[in-house]
Structures are given as C-alpha cells and as structure tokens.
Amino acid sequence: MADFTFHHGGVSVPSLDDAIDWYGRVLGFELERSFYITEARSKTAMVRKGQLRFELFEVEDAAPLPDERRHPPSDIRTHGNKHVAFRIADLDAFLDEMRAKDADIAFVVRQAYGAGCFIRDCAGNLIEFVEEPAA
Incomplete structure (x- = not known):
C-alpha cells in the first residue's frame, strides 16, 4: 500500500482577504503563500498552523x-x-x-x-x- 500523510483541506470562499483574516483571527492560521490558478480563475492562498494547512479559493463567478x-x-x-x-x-x-x-x-x-x-x-x-x- 502506498504511504501518504494529510497535506491540506480546501474551501471556496467569496472573499480571499476576508477568509485569510478569519482563519487567522479565529483559528490562528498564518498566510503561507498566495497565488493565482489560471485554469480555475481563482485567487488562492495557503494558510498554515503548524502542520495543518487550508487552501482558500476565491473563484470568479462562484455560486x-x-x-x-x-x-x-x-x-x-x-x-x-x-x-x-x-x-x-x-x-x-x-x-x-x-x-x-x-x-x-x-x-x-x-x-x-x-x-x-x-x-x-x-x-x-x-x-x-x-x-x-x-x-
């Protein structure tokens, strides 16, 4: 069986800036990096708390x-x-x-x-x- 460990969870949000603030203020995550995913038309950020990570997506025209x-x-x-x-x-x-x-x-x-x-x-x-x- 292949060996693997947990890397991150991902959530789509209406405002990347608001989500970065919320995950930091409420749960203590810090911004690890921000980037743009062209194929998804998504402003994206990885936030981290120790070994835990969340990937946050602000996708254009998301429901x-x-x-x-x-x-x-x-x-x-x-x-x-x-x-x-x-x-x-x-x-x-x-x-x-x-x-x-x-x-x-x-x-x-x-x-x-x-x-x-x-x-x-x-x-x-x-x-x-x-x-x-x-x-």
Whole structure:
C-alpha cells in the first residue's frame, strides 16, 4: 500500500482577504503563500498552523454555499466532501474561546460516543472540532 500523510483541506470562499483574516483571527492560521490558478480563475492562498494547512479559493463567478450545506445534519444528505475535523482537548473551553471571537457555532453534540462541535467559517463552510472521550 502506498504511504501518504494529510497535506491540506480546501474551501471556496467569496472573499480571499476576508477568509485569510478569519482563519487567522479565529483559528490562528498564518498566510503561507498566495497565488493565482489560471485554469480555475481563482485567487488562492495557503494558510498554515503548524502542520495543518487550508487552501482558500476565491473563484470568479462562484455560486454561494447553499443553505442546506450550512447545517451538519442536512449537509450529509448530499453526497460529496463534508468537512474537516480537528481534535481538541476541552470542548467547553474551545466553545468559550469561539464565543469570545464571535465565531458562528453551527452545532454542538454531546453523546456517549464523544463530544464536539461544528463552526462555520466566514463563507459558511463547516469545520468540526472533536473532544475524544478519555481512554
């Protein structure tokens, strides 16, 4: 089997500058590089936090995110990529931090199998944060 590791997730946004600001201010990502993808007609940026990366695309004439893609239970009813998820140590502390930064908290779940939340970025894209139960 081929060996590979995770490199990045990608999201389309209406404003590259707003997204670079949001990912930096809310989640602590820093701009790694900006470039233009001619074939996609996309102003593009790679933001990074440690080994984590997001590729942000501002594509000419892109359609906005449909409403049903903004809520986790309805989003999974459409095939395709859904979200990326990050591990956090303490869900309550994370939620407090997100509220202090006026982040758009989309969904919180606390079940026997684990706890977590989804937030929406400045374009409505879902990002999951998971607190794994103690072993």
